Amino acid sequence: MKASRLPPHIMLLLPAVIVLAAVVVLPLLLSLWSSFTPFRLTKPESVYQFIGIRNYQRIFTDLDFWIAFGRTVLLLTVALNLEMLIGLGLALLVDRQTRGQRLLRTLLMFPMMFSPILVGFQFKFMFNDNVGLVNNALQSLGLTDKAIPWLIDGKLAFLAIAAAEIWSSTAVFAIFILAGLMAMPRDPQEAARVDGCTPWQTFRYVTWPFLMPFAFIAMTIRSLDVARAYDIIKIMTDGGPAGRTEVLWTLIARTAYSDARMGMANAMAYVAILLSVAFTAYFFSKLGKARAQVAGDW
Amino acid sequence: MATLTLSTLDKKYGGFHAVKGIDLEVADGEFVALVGPSGCGKSTTLRMIAGLEDISGGELRIGARVVNDLPPRDRNISMVFQSYALYPHMTVAENMGFSLKIAGRDAATIDTAVKDAARILDIEPLLERRPAQLSGGQRQRVAMGRAIVRDPDVFLFDEPLSNLDAKLRGQMRTEIKRLHARLGSTVVYVTHDQIEAMTLADRIVIMKDGRIEQVGSPDEVFNRPASRFVASFIGSPPMNMAEATVTRSALHLDDGTEVPMPPAFSVAEGRRVVLGLRPDDIYPEGHGIHSESGHAVERRELPVHLSEPLGNETLLFTEFGGQSWTARMLNPRAVKRGEALRFHLDLSRAHLFDADTGLTLRG
Numbered sequence: 172m173k174a175s176r177l178p179p180h181i182m183l184l185l186p187a188v189i190v191l192a193a194v195v196v197l198p199l200l201l202s203l204w205s206s207f208t209p210f211r212l213t214k215p216e217s218v219y220q221f222i223g224i225r226n227y228q229r230i231f232t233d234l235d236f237w238i239a240f241g242r243t244v245l246l247l248t249v250a251l252n253l254e255m256l257i258g259l260g261l262a263l264l265v266d267r268q269t270r271g272q273r274l275l276r277t278l279l280m281f282p283m284m285f286s287p288i289l290v291g292f293q294f295k296f297m298f299n300d301n302v303g304l305v306n307n308a309l310q311s312l313g314l315t316d317k318a319i320p321w322l323i324d325g326k327l328a329f330l331a332i333a334a335a336e337i338w339s340s341t342a343v344f345a346i347f348i349l350a351g352l353m354a355m356p357r358d359p360q361e362a363a364r365v366d367g368c369t370p371w372q373t374f375r376y377v378t379w380p381f382l383m384p385f386a387f388i389a390m391t392i393r394s395l396d397v398a399r400a401y402d403i404i405k406i407m408t409d410g411g412p413a414g415r416t417e418v419l420w421t422l423i424a425r426t427a428y429s430d431a432r433m434g435m436a437n438a439m440a441y442v443a444i445l446l447s448v449a450f451t452a453y454f455f456s457k458l459g460k461a462r463a464q465v466a467g468d469w
Numbered sequence: 470m471a472t473l474t475l476s477t478l479d480k481k482y483g484g485f486h487a488v489k490g491i492d493l494e495v496a497d498g499e500f501v502a503l504v505g506p507s508g509c510g511k512s513t514t515l516r517m518i519a520g521l522e523d524i525s526g527g528e529l530r531i532g533a534r535v536v537n538d539l540p541p542r543d544r545n546i547s548m549v550f551q552s553y554a555l556y557p558h559m560t561v562a563e564n565m566g567f568s569l570k571i572a573g574r575d576a577a578t579i580d581t582a583v584k585d586a587a588r589i590l591d592i593e594p595l596l597e598r599r600p601a602q603l604s605g606g607q608r609q610r611v612a613m614g615r616a617i618v619r620d621p622d623v624f625l626f627d628e629p630l631s632n633l634d635a636k637l638r639g640q641m642r643t644e645i646k647r648l649h650a651r652l653g654s655t656v657v658y659v660t661h662d663q664i665e666a667m668t669l670a671d672r673i674v675i676m677k678d679g680r681i682e683q684v685g686s687p688d689e690v691f692n693r694p695a696s697r698f699v700a701s702f703i704g705s706p707p708m709n710m711a712e713a714t715v716t717r718s719a720l721h722l723d724d725g726t727e728v729p730m731p732p733a734f735s736v737a738e739g740r741r742v743v744l745g746l747r748p749d750d751i752y753p754e755g756h757g758i759h760s761e762s763g764h765a766v767e768r769r770e771l772p773v774h775l776s777e778p779l780g781n782e783t784l785l786f787t788e789f790g791g792q793s794w795t796a797r798m799l800n801p802r803a804v805k806r807g808e809a810l811r812f813h814l815d816l817s818r819a820h821l822f823d824a825d826t827g828l829t830l831r832g
Contacts, residue, residue, distance in 0.1 A: 358554035361521050366568035366615070367542040376567070380558040464558040 202437045210434035212427075217434070226438035235414065236439060239422040240446070246329070246418060247397045247450065250336045254393065255386055257337065258344025265345070266352040279346065282339045291406025294335035298322050298407075325415030328408050332416060335403050340396065344389045351385030352378075381465050387458035394450040398443070419443045471532035471622035471655060472497050473518065479526030480513050480679075487513045489679040490527060495623075500649050500656045502670035504663055504702070510679040512627060515659045519548050519625050531622055542571075547616035548625040551632060553608045555600040555615075562587075562596040565614045586614040589648070606637045613645075617652070626658040630665060642668055663703050667691070675699050697827040700745050700820055706797075708745045711790025712824055715740045724791035731819040732765045734830060741824035748784065748797040750815040756798040757813060764817035771812050776804045787812070 177185075206226055210218040230236050265275045282290070297304040298321035309315050321327050355378070363373040401420040404410060410421035423443065427436030473495040480488035488510040495501045503511040516522040518529060520541035529537050536544050547568070555564050563570075565586055566579040574582075587593045590610045600608055609629060616624055629645075630638045646669055649656055660666055666673045667687045675682045675690060675698075683695035694700035700708045713720040715736045719727050722744070736742060749758050754768070774793075775786040783801035787794055796812060804810070821830040 356552065356554075358550050358552045359556055361519075361541075362548065362550060362554035362615075363556070363567075364521065364541040365519055365546060365548045366619070367571045369542065372571060376571075377556055380556075 203441070205434045206438035206441055208434045210437075212431040212433050226435050227442075229435070230438055230442060235417070236422065238414075239417045239419050240443075242329070242416070243398065243400070243418040243446070246333060246336070246400060247394060250333050250397050251390060251393055253333070253337050254341045254344050255390070257341045258389070259348050259382075259386070261341070261345040262348035262352055265349055276346070276349070279342050281342075283342050285339065287339060287402040288406055290335055290339045291403040294331060294338070294403070295322065295407045298331040322408055323412055328416045332404055332407055335407065336397065336400065339403070340393060343393055344386065347385045347389040348382055351382040355381050380461070383461035384458055384465065387454050387461055391451055391454040391458065394454055395447055398447040398450060419446070472530075473623055473655060473657065474530040475514070475518075475527070476530075477527035478514065478517060478524065478529060480510070480517060480522060481525045487679055488517070491676075491679075491681050493674060493681070493684065495655060495657060498653045498655055500658065500669060500671045501674060502658045502660060502666035502672075503674045503676060504660055504666040505676035506661065506702070509676040511659045511676050514676075515625055515627055515657060518623070518657060519546055520544050545619075545622045546625055547619045547621040548627065549612045549616050549629045551628040553600070553612040553632075555608060555611055557600050560597050560599055561592065561603070561611050561614075564600070564611055565618050567615070568619045582618050583614075586617045589617065589651070590614050605633050606641065609633060609641055613648070617648075622655065624654050624656045626656065628660055630660070631662070645669060664705060667703070673703075675702060693829075694820065695829055697743055697745070697822040697829075700822070704747060706748050706784060706795045708747050708820070709751065709789070709792065709794040710743050710745050711792045711794075713742055713744050713790070715742055720744055722790035726790055728767055728814070729765065729816060731816040731821065733817075734821050736821065736830060742830065743822040743824050744790070745820035745822060746794075746814060747818070748795040750818040751794065751796040751812055753785070753796070753798050753810040754813055756800055757815070758797070758799055759815065759818065761813070761815065764815050767814040767816055769812050769814060770809050772807055772809045773804050775806065785810070
């Protein structure tokens with residue numbers, strides 16, 4: 172009896188391994204397998220039909236996929252850069268406040284307390300061409316007398332979606348950068364002022380290099396977030412009209428559930444995940460460099 | 470190089486009056502140390518000179534220029550911080566050349582200036598390293614190098630040695646002194662360590678509660694302290710003190726002991742005073758520093774509670790006038806605890822202070 176017993180360190184690891192296998196590894200393997208089949212939800216037996224890399228081949232020649240891919244990268248770039256700029260600005264302003272800073276920090280977090288679905292609905296209403304707040308305001312101010320089709324024109328809809336993303340998540344950057352500002356020793360900034368720096372030069376040469384690691388952490392988190400963007404877009408435009416705001420995950424979800432082509436959707440998802448991994452790896456390496464630069468015990 | 474003039478310089482933080490209208494003139498090439506306990510306003514004064522703190526009142530001049538409202542970058546000063554304040558993401562060379570780079574000098578000029586400063590400070594092999602790779606003493610040198618490179622009108626030092634260990638502190642003190650002798654620059658040096666102030670400065674400014682207690686050469690502040698505070702702050706170990714009432718030609722100490730009135734003082738009978746005597750001026754018979762010839766020497770048999778042998782001398786702790794007093798024994802011999810020694814008190818070198826105002830009573 173004793174001989175058949177597993178060694179204790181394996182026994183102790185087993186529960187975790189079993190749980191992980193059941194909830195992560197198995198579905199992952201299954202989805203990977205199905206990406207090599209013409210699996211359709213309506214024809215369950217098709218999951219056993221191996222077709223090699225045909226799904227992937229089709230993706231590489233599928234223009235719709237690559238447009239959605241490009242749009243996702245564009246959204247990522249626009250949203251992240253603007254979020255960083257606005258977040259940095261907010262953090263610098265809040266950092267200067269000596270009184271009421273706690274309250275401001277709390278207010279800063281407010282947009283993050285709402286579900287992205289609700290943010291989507293709210294912005295859908297605001298950008299509505301007939302009854303929306305934005306057109307109403309523009310018309311009242313006399314800037315235009317037309318009803319701008321915010322959610323119908325592809326470019327405008329992209330801007331509207333970016334605005335919703337930025338509104339809901341700029342706080343991530345603001346909070347991380349603010350944490351950096353609060354952790355930052357003040358002496359090097361003072362030394363820079365004595366060394367002849369203008370406020371802008373002090374920021375450029377001393378403050379910003381120190382804040383960079385904090386900004387890159389926010390970048391990493393948010394790049395994962397935006398790369399899987401789905402909820403806000405689903406509500407605001409549902410990728411439409413006519414695919415003008417289609418991003419990777421709205422396309423994948425449509426392929427999987429509306430068209431029931433689960434095998435194809437899984438293949439797309441694997442390509443999309445590569446995008447996330449690439450961005451994360453990129454920002455992580457930048458983070459590592461930035462951290463190495465300001466490392467040390469000051 | 471330039472002179473530095475502070476006229477009724479004032480600093481208030483809300484209701485807190487940190488610096489209370491101080492006047493000070495620093496000559497061209499002079500080394501002035503500001504000393505005092507924490508919160509005396511010395512660092513605030515320095516930061517006002519640097520332009521890092523707004524000036525609430527009074528006037529500050531560098532050379533002939535009033536600089537009250539100039540930002541730090543327009544004052545042509547350099548400053549060495551207690552925490553070194555090096556830029557962690559730059560190499561040593563970049564740290565040192567940063568001010569010149571900001572000023573828009575060309576690379577060759579910067580390179581020459583940085584190399585010259587590095588040679589003076591003996592940090593040439595470190596130029597390509599980053600601050601995190603340096604020891605405390607090396608960082609301190611880099612911070613000083615950064616200050617030298619600018620060739621400023623005034624050097625400001627804010628407790629530059631307090632983060633170093635005792636041995637290194639001694640070395641860097643010598644180094645700073647040598648540097649000042651070589652560059653001949655105007656220096657304002659803030660420290661809470663009276664030994665640094667004594668060893669480095671041409672003149673010492675002793676501050677307390679936002680006011681200047683005394684300004685004088687190391688010799689003056691040591692031998693002719695203006696107040697009880699200065700007397701207790703300057704000198705190590707500190708001056709022994711005991712409160713007393715003046716009787717006819719004698720001092721009646723609070724524990725009942727009587728000592729003769731130190732010569733050259735004439736104080737009204739009944740007045741409350743503080744008798745001050747440096748550890749140098751109370752010593753076991755035959756173990757003193759100064760000549761006794763012509764001095765009024767009082768002899769007392771006192772028990773030694775504790776002794777601290779330092780090699781060349783031994784500090785003896787005894788009780789006198791109800792206070793713990795320290796005596797300095799030169800050419801020491803072993804002293805047992807509780808051993809009674811015959812002490813000489815050189816009253817000709819004693820100080821008297823008014824017990825209420827703390828001011829020195831002049832003989």
